[in-house]
Amino acid sequence: MTNRPALVVHARGTADVQDAVRAARDHDLPLSVRGGGHDWLGRGVRDGALVIDLAGMRRVEVDARAGVATVAGGATATDLVGAASPHGLSAVTGTVGGVGVAGLTLGGGYGLLNGRFGLALDNLLAADVVLADGRAVTADATHEAELFWAIRGGGGNFGVVTSMRHRLYRVDPILAGMIFYPLPQAATVLDRLNEILSTAPDELTMAVAMLTDPGGAPGVALIPAWSGDPASGGAHIDRLQRLGSPAFAKVGPTTCVDMLRANDEQGETIGHHVASRTRSLPHFTPGTVSALVEAAATFTSPLSRVLCGQFHGAAARVPVESTAFGLRREHIMATIIGWWPPGDAEPHQTWADTVSEALAGDALPGGYPNGLGPADTEQIAHAYGPNAARLRAAKTHYDPSNTFTATPLP
Structure with missing residues (x-):
């Protein structure tokens, strides 16, 4: 399968992402978001879509005292772990360095530190998200709390994550x-x-x-x-x-x-x-x-x-x-x-x-x-367990036009 986008926006910051989301809406173009570009199902590059490419947004800033990394939306696991390492810190990621941190985290984030520290999404402290109407909001435990709940496991179905705060740990060697x-x-x-x-x-x-x-x-x-x-x-x-x-x-x-x-x-x-x-x-x-x-x-x-x-x-x-x-x-x-x-x-x-x-x-x-891909309907129906109804309600609230379709929802 070869997907050919109609347009690619090489975003450098939140304002670029907002402009791209609004342009897709105004011109009735399907939209997809390319983070690390590792998705084997090709969902980051939709055919005939406006693709927001976050590869130019890979900055990682580490607050060693707080044990927190601020991670731009296009950063990879290697970018995150590499930035934390000089401070004697590391992060919960997957097992492959080229995978985008945002996509991995929003869907779950299995890796070799899960037993001790949980999934990657369990270590997400906050996220800056551009919604389908172009607004930029911050989601955490006290701001947009339902959105924060939904993006931790609901994938990129609610907006474009332009920045995240991740908890760091001292684990090496x-x-x-x-x-x-x-x-x-x-x-x-x-x-x-x-x-x-x-x-x-x-x-x-x-x-x-x-x-x-x-x-x-x-x-x-x-x-x-x-x-x-x-x-x-x-x-x-x-x-x-x-x-x-x-x-x-x-x-x-x-x-x-x-x-x-x-x-x-x-x-x-x-x-x-x-x-x-x-x-x-x-x-x-x-x-x-x-x-x-x-x-x-x-x-x-x-x-x-x-x-x-x-x-x-x-x-x-x-x-x-x-x-x-x-x-x-x-x-x-x-x-x-x-x-x-x-x-x-x-x-x-x-x-x-x-x-x-x-x-x-x-x-x-x-x-x-x-x-899971669109054809895996039987598995999709059970993929979110007891959270499916609440997740659908959050989708209706934050993205009623189904602008974002990164991972399948039941």
């Missing part, structure tokens, strides 16, 4: 890396991993990936991050390395900046194509394990993978009604990624659909809104 088990061991490793995940302290958050090693052999990679006392982390990593016989293991002290950089290096595939699906899993059930092993055994491209992020600890203790994010029970967020160089898309899209359907039987209702 962390203990992180990768432990890779060949595919014949994957079922046993995933089954044994359940016990570790169910009892993991907040300081340990895991990602699990079905992927290929540098030689092209498929397997399962355990990607832990220990953000607590460095002296206590070794025992947890040792348990992960004893789940089988690893083909290789590289875990050691690192920083959040370097962890993001390492993941960016693994994903340098500009110009490639992606088919993405998402499922929320209660844990690694026998059916889930079987589906994941089969997914790796049938990769149609060595770039394809299934990424599974652990949701637990602090993120799971936030009351579900506190933000629009609709799933606060412990779970595993699986992202199925068919990834291939230019060429025939059909086998890769079919692979992604097949894996998604194989996981559906044991999956929780709904899915991660940041990974």
